[in-house]
Amino acid sequence: MVRHLQQITRREAKYCDLDGLYPLHWTVSGGPPTDVVQALLDHYPSAAHKADSEGSLPLHFACHYSASVGVIEALLQVYPKAIRAKDKYGRTPLYHAVDKAASMEVHEMLVKADPTMVTVPCLPASLLQDYERQQPVGANTSRGVAIRTPLFLAWVAVRSDSRTRRERKQGKKWDKAILLLRVAYHQGFIKDDSPKVPFNTTLHAAISLDVYLPEQVILMVTEAYPGQLERVETVNGQLPLALAADLSHYSNCRSDFLIELLLQAFPRAVESRDRRGRFPLSLALASGKRLDTGVQRLLQAAPDTIFWRDGLTGLVPALEAASATTQDDQVVSSYPVEIAKDPFCLLNTKQRESIAHWRRRSLGLLSTPPTIKSKNEKDTISNSPETCNVATIYELISAHPSVLIRNPAS
Numbered sequence: 001m002v003r004h005l006q007q008i009t010r011r012e013a014k015y016c017d018l019d020g021l022y023p024l025h026w027t028v029s030g031g032p033p034t035d036v037v038q039a040l041l042d043h044y045p046s047a048a049h050k051a052d053s054e055g056s057l058p059l060h061f062a063c064h065y066s067a068s069v070g071v072i073e074a075l076l077q078v079y080p081k082a083i084r085a086k087d088k089y090g091r092t093p094l095y096h097a098v099d100k101a102a103s104m105e106v107h108e109m110l111v112k113a114d115p116t117m118v119t120v121p122c123l124p125a126s127l128l129q130d131y132e133r134q135q136p137v138g139a140n141t142s143r144g145v146a147i148r149t150p151l152f153l154a155w156v157a158v159r160s161d162s163r164t165r166r167e168r169k170q171g172k173k174w175d176k177a178i179l180l181l182r183v184a185y186h187q188g189f190i191k192d193d194s195p196k197v198p199f200n201t202t203l204h205a206a207i208s209l210d211v212y213l214p215e216q217v218i219l220m221v222t223e224a225y226p227g228q229l230e231r232v233e234t235v236n237g238q239l240p241l242a243l244a245a246d247l248s249h250y251s252n253c254r255s256d257f258l259i260e261l262l263l264q265a266f267p268r269a270v271e272s273r274d275r276r277g278r279f280p281l282s283l284a285l286a287s288g289k290r291l292d293t294g295v296q297r298l299l300q301a302a303p304d305t306i307f308w309r310d311g312l313t314g315l316v317p318a319l320e321a322a323s324a325t326t327q328d329d330q331v332v333s334s335y336p337v338e339i340a341k342d343p344f345c346l347l348n349t350k351q352r353e354s355i356a357h358w359r360r361r362s363l364g365l366l367s368t369p370p371t372i373k374s375k376n377e378k379d380t381i382s383n384s385p386e387t388c389n390v391a392t393i394y395e396l397i398s399a400h401p402s403v404l405i406r407n408p409a410s
Contacts, residue, residue: 021052022044024048025052027040028061028065028067028071029061030065031067033070034068037070045078048078054088055087056087059076059079059082059085060085060091060093063100063102063106066102066103066106069105083113084114084117088124090121090123090127092120099153101173104172104175104179111183115183116187118187119149119150119188119209119212120150121148149212150180151181151209154173154176155177155181158173158174158177158220159217161173181213185204185205185208188209202221202225203225203229203231207243210258219261222262229241230266230269236276237274240262240266241259241262241263241266241280242278244294245259245280245283245289248288255294259294259297263298270298276312277311278311281306281308282317285317285321287324290389290391306396317396318393321396
């Protein structure tokens with residue numbers, strides 16, 4: 001059989017069947033020696049570019065049927081762009097390799113060829129376009145899209161294997177998932193995939209890429225690497241808790257859960273500042289988090305932090321919360337000392353009126369809340385981001401009003 005394949009003529013190598021399958025498609029599906037595949041490529045190198053009726057290239061077939069590293073390398077040398085090709089279901093060669101448990105060496109070769117493919121959603125083009133049209137401007141990555149990435153799929157395999165869960169930091173599935181996590185973290189946050197860069201912050205990577213991972217992963221990584229709870233990452237010098245407070249998450253519930261988890265695992269982190277002098281409470285408020293999305297837990301863990309001023313902005317938490325709702329996510333480097341004279345100068349008119357209403361209500365000057373026309377309108381108002389933000393600002397101020405008149409340098 002091997003000799004027959006090696007003797008295929010150039011003309012025969014160009015034939016395809018009704019499904020668009022060329023001899024190269026069939027050959028790479030059967031675990032052939034590398035020299036056989038190379039012989040076919042020598043006869044008809046364009047076969048590496050050919051897709052079958054489902055849009056699958058020979059590289060898709062090779063990854064799906066666990067071909068050797070030599071075969072993968074031969075195909076990529078002839079057609080390097082195949083690494084980014086998708087079939088009609090949106091699946092990339094890396095997706096097939098992860099799904100069918102290809103070898104670690106194959107994983108390493110594929111991510112080296114194009115590291116960005118680790119977090120590419122593998123969805124049909126029509127579904128991906130529909131999703132993108134439906135998303136509001138500035139929306140976080142959807143969980144629905146994230147579950148179709150090779151990174152997510154690799155960690156599903158870890159989560160689904162009882163032995164791998166029991167023996168964390170061991171096993172082929174764990175090693176492959178860590179490889180993809182490292183590559184994605186370096187691509188998105190460190191911008192350096194050099195093997196010389198030490199990767200000893202797996203927990204930071206899991207937190208940073210939480211939207212691309214199954215929900216259980218951060219808990220698993222925390223249990224596997226407890227020492228990393230006290231380790232700072234290299235970008236901003238943040239502990240895992242500070243990083244979780246600083247980042248946006250795909251849901252408010254998820255944000256609250258992660259902050260609670262990391263607080264329980266390493267409570268002292270709540271009082272630690274990062275390289276810029278920012279502490280978790282300040283980071284959480286600056287990123288737009290509210291009382292119900294982790295701020296309340298941070299306050300309960302370290303009540304004195306309500307008096308602390310942010311090392312970057314010089315603001316106390318109450319004013320940090322006000323700034324986050326009025327600056328449109330712009331980084332503020334400094335504020336005038338006159339802020340102590342007018343603590344509410346960062347608030348817009350609507351926020352000033354809302355805080356005044358909350359203050360009168362707390363003093364009993366309002367017997368009933370403002371008139372609401374309907375239940376739906378009431379739910380919309382009470383759950384709106386603007387209302388929740390104002391409530392957070394008010395609670396922070398009312399807890400200790402003296403924070404607004406203390407020395408700004410304190």
